[in-house]
Amino acid sequence: MEYTAVIRTLGKAGEKFQTLLDSLVSQVIPPKEIIVYIAEGYPVPKETCGKEKYVYVPKGMVAQRALNYDEVQTEYILFLDDDMYLPPSLAEDLFKAMAKTSADVMSPDIYPNHSRPLGQELIMFVSGRMRARRFCDSWGYKVMRTGGYSYRKHLQKNIYRSQTNAGACFMCRKEDFLSIRFEDELWLDKVPYPIGEDQVMFYKMHLSGLRVYTMYGSGIVHLDAGGNLSTDKEMGLLYSDLRFRMVFWHRFLWSADNLWGKILDALAFGYYIAFTLCISVLKLQKKALLTKCKALRETYRFLISEDYRKLPKVR
Template sequence: MNYSVVIRTLGNGGEKYKKLIHSIEKQTITPKEIIVVLPYDYKLDYKLGNEKIIYCKKGMVNQRVVGINNADSKYILVLDDDISFDNSFAKKMLECIQTTNADVICPNSNEILDWKLSHKKTLIENIKIIKHFLLGNRLFHKKSEYAIKIIGTGGHSIKSNMNINEYYLSQSGNFQCFFIKTEKAKEIQFEKEAWVEATQYAIYDDQIFFYKAFLLGQKIIFAPQIKYTHLDGGAGRINTNKNDRFYRKLYGNTRNRTLFWRRFLYLPSNNLSKLWLSICYFYATINTILIYSLPNILLPKHLYLINKAILKGIKEGFTYMFENKMQ
């Protein structure tokens, strides 16, 4: 039951990275190897001593691919640098992947199960959930068998009535931490999706990876009872002011959603489905413009930059698709 640990990092995770390394050290089933992928000219601020450090071109997709392609075990525990978990985490992942005959296991950080309206949440938290619902980014469902289901807007829907003691099929998951058969990870050929890095934030990288796996017929299992903690290091955030980051993310989200929607949903569909998908995309686009514009109606410069970012994202999404003949 050998497995490799693959970590992508910029090397400056500090105490959060130390917690990750200590979590790995304590595992009851030790990994065959620990692979740490760093960009060229970056340094690791904390070393375990027996890890294999690989340098490559900076990029969230590229670093993930390099780590996966260098793994030499039957399974891979894929991690970001701001994760922690208990000492039986790997054991539970191995048992789950064998019990369910799955190809991919997505554990639970409570970010998924906790995404619901509640009187226990603050008003701001509930408004955020409603906003994402209206944007078509994240909805809820009860009847589908899938824990996470991709929807026509290019967003996803989460099963709201999951039992924490059961396993669920899924079409997506959290990219920060998952367990996968090595041959299946390589089959996805994630290097072909380097276009997602053009926005600098690589928004939608998780959904693209897992949905490609799903389309290839891989069995993805969401396991609510296998838990980890996301420490949210944010080391990869671009060092710009708050407004600039907001515009960049808005542009990146719109561009990459457009590309994801067209490539993985619209193009493979029949004509009737294409009509429905077009309506869904139009709904999400109009709501994006309205929801971000209306609160800033009295701030003309901010309003202009918001709509510029959205329209630029849409235009570049379709332009990139046609120029690169993406299928």
């Protein structure tokens, strides 16, 4: 099977980017081409494997992925962020998993949510952001009415169908990716930190009828270790996260539901908002509370704006 590896980057990942490039050329099934989509205005990084080529595109997590991919000549694309380690058999394993399940999209599980300790599970459940499913259906990850997601706690096999995934690595056909018109979701890039673009992308795939799967235990590693956050960045993340959740909830859940579903959606999201505001009040976090209120106010203005109404309907 032939595929092209495409990477979005600002060119700042350094050794992590080198690790990714080395991982690609070490694949049992190496990519036919490695194309790096770098944001305009950023220099080409010094890291190289000698086989990659660069294409300048507008900056943005969505803008650097919602492309026509005219440069790609293969049927399949392996989509990547610039800070991943890939085990040598990853591409081969993804192809095998797709053939086994008749999947249209296959994404290796990057964050082992099923391994979260009970204390973290309870906190996430009460907040409405995330829920562990112990008495499971056949799904891996599912989107919840709060705009968060639930995950399978106990794994009986290594491949499950999902409604969302982490977007740092996945494989699908070029034509299938283009069919979801991800470029319609450029609103995600209009915040300080484009949180949630992967959930929007995968959920659009799911709603469009594409069979999205999660492959567990692949050996892939996300090399971004994070770090201490400045107060400004922390507030920017709070703002961006709440704005994403409110737009996602309205655009993909509430707007597409029937009357009874809309009532349940409103109750679920209302709980989530009440909880996140109350936490800031109880912790006496004035700056966080003001940031959240600002996010709610400005997101509401966006939802009633002409720009939002012009967005093509999802379903």
